[in-house]
Amino acid sequence: MPEEPSTRGPEARPAGLSRRAFVGMVGATAAGAVAASAGTAAAHEQPFTPGAHPGGEQPNILIIIADDLGWADLSSYGAPHISTPNLDRLAKEGVRFTDGYAGSSTCSPTRISLYTGRYPGRLYAGLSEPIAGPDALDPLRGIPPEHPTLASLLRSVGYATVMYGKWHCGSLPNFSPLKSGWDEWLGNFAGGVDYFSKVNRGGRYDLYENDVPYQDLRYYTDILTERAIEYVHRGHQKPWLMNLNYTTPHWPWEGPGDEAVSDQLTARATSGDTSALFHRDGGSVAKYVEMVQDMDASIGEVLRALRDTRQDRNTIVLFKSDNGGERFSYMWPLRGAKIDALEGGIRVPTILRWPAGVSGGQVSDLPVVTMDWNPTLLAAAGAAPDPGYPMDGRDLSDYLWGSGQPPEGDLFWRVVDQGALRRGKWKYWVSHNVDRSVREEALFDLVADQREEANLAGKEPTVLADLRNAWNRIEETLLDYPPGAVRGE
Known part of the structure; x- marks a missing residue:
């Protein structure tokens, strides 16, 4: 007896074609079709x-x-x-x-x-x-x-x-x-x-x-x-x-x-x-x-x-x-x-x-x-x-x-060995040692550099200081991590 067409999603798979094969077929054709679809969606937004x-x-x-x-x-x-x-x-x-x-x-x-x-x-x-x-x-x-x-x-x-x-x-x-x-x-x-x-x-x-x-x-x-x-x-x-x-x-x-x-x-x-x-x-x-x-x-x-x-x-x-x-x-x-x-x-x-x-x-x-x-x-x-x-x-x-x-x-994040704060286009990022001393810090312009490769800390010291201070003020109100805390999967 032929398999009933799927009702999952807007595109029903053809009768007789397994769901697994259909998913593979969709994936195989996605590189071109999906890119075009994404472009069309963006054009109508x-x-x-x-x-x-x-x-x-x-x-x-x-x-x-x-x-x-x-x-x-x-x-x-x-x-x-x-x-x-x-x-x-x-x-x-x-x-x-x-x-x-x-x-x-x-x-x-x-x-x-x-x-x-x-x-x-x-x-x-x-x-x-x-x-x-x-x-x-x-x-x-x-x-x-x-x-x-x-x-x-x-x-x-x-x-x-x-x-x-x-x-x-x-x-x-x-x-x-x-x-x-x-x-x-x-x-x-x-x-x-x-x-x-x-x-x-x-x-x-x-x-x-x-x-x-x-x-x-x-x-x-x-x-x-x-x-x-x-x-x-x-x-x-x-x-x-x-x-x-x-x-x-x-x-x-x-x-x-x-x-x-x-x-x-x-x-x-x-x-x-x-x-x-x-x-x-x-x-x-x-x-x-x-x-x-x-x-x-x-x-x-x-x-x-x-x-x-x-x-x-x-x-x-x-x-x-x-x-x-x-x-x-x-x-x-x-x-x-x-x-x-x-x-x-x-x-x-x-x-x-x-x-x-x-x-x-x-x-x-x-x-x-x-x-x-x-x-x-x-x-x-x-x-x-x-x-x-x-x-x-x-x-x-x-x-x-x-x-x-x-x-x-501002938007604020703290994880056990990193932190970040976003204000408008600016993002402050910091990496900590175990004793909470600063290991590395950076300032990114996320409008110009979503990839966070251009560290503007040296060029914009005032912005860096303002965001660092804002991050520290929030961080000081939070609970301390217990000894030995690590990030997991």
Whole structure:
């Protein structure tokens, strides 16, 4: 019996052609076609102009986080070899940010910054880059249940809240999404799991539904997509927040048909090889492309569910990556990668769509960072931050659906051995020794030099001093790293 045509994404694969072969065919033709598509998309983008908050009914909020997706890993951001038609369409229907940033250059701190609206270094858990190994069981390494989060604050104004996918902000028994404001969740606690066996680096099974182990050995991206679609199709009596946290395209490098690879890696991990899932002896650019394109198709299905249920107009969709790309990512012309405070480690694709409040087909070069979205989304929903936990994120709502006035304030990053601060076109970057003494510092003009190769510190000493002092003032308010802190994967 011939195979039914796929409904994933806008382009159904022909009957009789396997999904795996179809993905390969798409990848093989992407170099020319996708470059042309990206150029066409850019040609139709207009400079940003603000919309207007529609008032009345509170919007649904869907936040989709990709894992270790690099700044240029979407065709709408310039990838010459990756086809992402669903995310490209999302950008055409909304706003594409050219200077969107992650709250940190690794997983846990960025997620903490999204959920709390604060610099990661304000929480002890945010000092782990990321939470892994012994830190995962540390009773202090997580978002404290009493700390307000985006979910708990939205729930206080009538929202239903769900999370599907990667949490990575602390482990049971002390921490979980259910303890931090989410009504329902299905996902993993650790930073990475095998896509089929759900085994984490420590060799333990790591897929939970509402804090109880949940058995499902299908491809992880499919599980999360299925659950998200099911939720969208429920009869909703309340506005809702959904955090859809894919692990794609994080290691291990497994596509939907790679059960044999999964079996090998799982056997190693459960035998005590804690580095097996890093998959340093596997993967390829072609496999990475397959994983990204599969995620794009999955996101297309979720967006289609919004259209089919007529919830798309008043649903805010925010798509981001949690940090810069890794081994097989494409980030040209940026320098650096995940774990760096250089642009390649912190600049990420960022797309916002809200048809009821913001016109589509726009591009913004306003620098925005993960923690900004917490107060911004609260404002859209008619909620307010908790004054007992002052936010570092800037409320972008006046810029997006108000006067159009850009928010004030610098963007700041600190990782264990690096730091950065952005003000307008200028970026200060610093590298530290273990004793926090300065090893190297630089000043870059990001408008003229996105690649951060021209160090203008000697030419602009006044700017350098101003930004250095601004960075130091913020850094002095944060918690100190514990002895021996290092950056991880």
